[in-house]
Amino acid sequence: SQTIHQWPATLVQPVGSPLSLECTVEGTSNPNLYWYRQAAGRGLQLLFYSVGIGQISSEVPQNLSASRPQDRQFILSSKKLLLSDSGFYLCAWQSRFGYEQYFGPGTRLTVT
Amino acid sequence: AQSVTQPDIHITVSEGASLELRCNYSYGATPYLFWYVQSPGQGLQLLLKYFSGDTLVQGIKGFEAEFKRSQSSFNLRKPSVHWSDAAEYFCAVGATPGSNYQLIWGAGTKLIIKP
Numbered sequence: 001s002q003t004i005h006q007w008p009a010t011l012v013q014p015v016g017s018p019l020s021l022e023c024t025v026e027g028t029s030n031p032n033l034y035w036y037r038q039a040a041g042r043g044l045q046l047l048f049y050s051v052g053i054g055q056i057s058s059e060v061p062q063n064l065s066a067s068r069p070q071d072r073q074f075i076l077s078s079k080k081l082l083l084s085d086s087g088f089y090l091c092a093w094q095s096r097f098g099y100e101q102y103f104g105p106g107t108r109l110t111v112t
Numbered sequence: 113a114q115s116v117t118q119p120d121i122h123i124t125v126s127e128g129a130s131l132e133l134r135c136n137y138s139y140g141a142t143p144y145l146f147w148y149v150q151s152p153g154q155g156l157q158l159l160l161k162y163f164s165g166d167t168l169v170q171g172i173k174g175f176e177a178e179f180k181r182s183q184s185s186f187n188l189r190k191p192s193v194h195w196s197d198a199a200e201y202f203c204a205v206g207a208t209p210g211s212n213y214q215l216i217w218g219a220g221t222k223l224i225i226k227p
Contacts, residue, residue, distance in 0.1 A: 100146060
């Protein structure tokens with residue numbers, strides 16, 4: 001069966017510090033991968049998606065970036081965090097043959 | 113453009129009572145429709161999906177949803193809620209192929225259960 005992991009689970013970082021969040025998927029090949037953010041009390045905001053290694057599409061211009069160095073690894077990064085980057089970050093995978101997305105447990109990021 | 117509307121930000125229901133969460137979509141063709149549930153501090157879990165066929169779909173945890181094309185709706189129902197159903201519920205529609213099968217999300221409905 002397929003599983004999706006995210007780490008760390010929680011992170012507290014000062015403004016201006018770098019960020020690296022990691023997402024890995026097991027049990028499937030060639031998935032589409034997604035990064036979402038949820039601000040407190042808000043819905044899902046799509047940040048990035050990837051249909052293959054090295055292929056990244058950005059939905060929202062911001063100081064975040066994403067990379068996909070391996071087929072089942074998706075990384076969210078920032079060189080300098082802003083207060084507005086605080087939120088709950090969710091990674092999801094999607095089969096190439098279906099619409100449904102499956103989510104990881106999320107990372108709670110607090111920028112202080 | 114596709115869109116999803118969940119008109120209720122919050123809904124409060126007594127434990128044991130029935131539940132209906134509303135979802136309306138805007139889409140030019142037959143949509144792919146989903147309901148997800150998110151417990152506090154957790155990721156989203158797929159409750160059920162509609163692709164085609166029978167318009168009443170059964171999901172996990174005793175939930176069902178009915179697709180009504182004439183009303184552009186996909187409402188989620190449960191005959192008797194339990195305290196553990198307290199969570200946020202998201203409706204989503206599959207966007208057109210060629211946009212990499214992205215999902216368009218509603219804003220969510222927070223379900224509060226009264227004891």
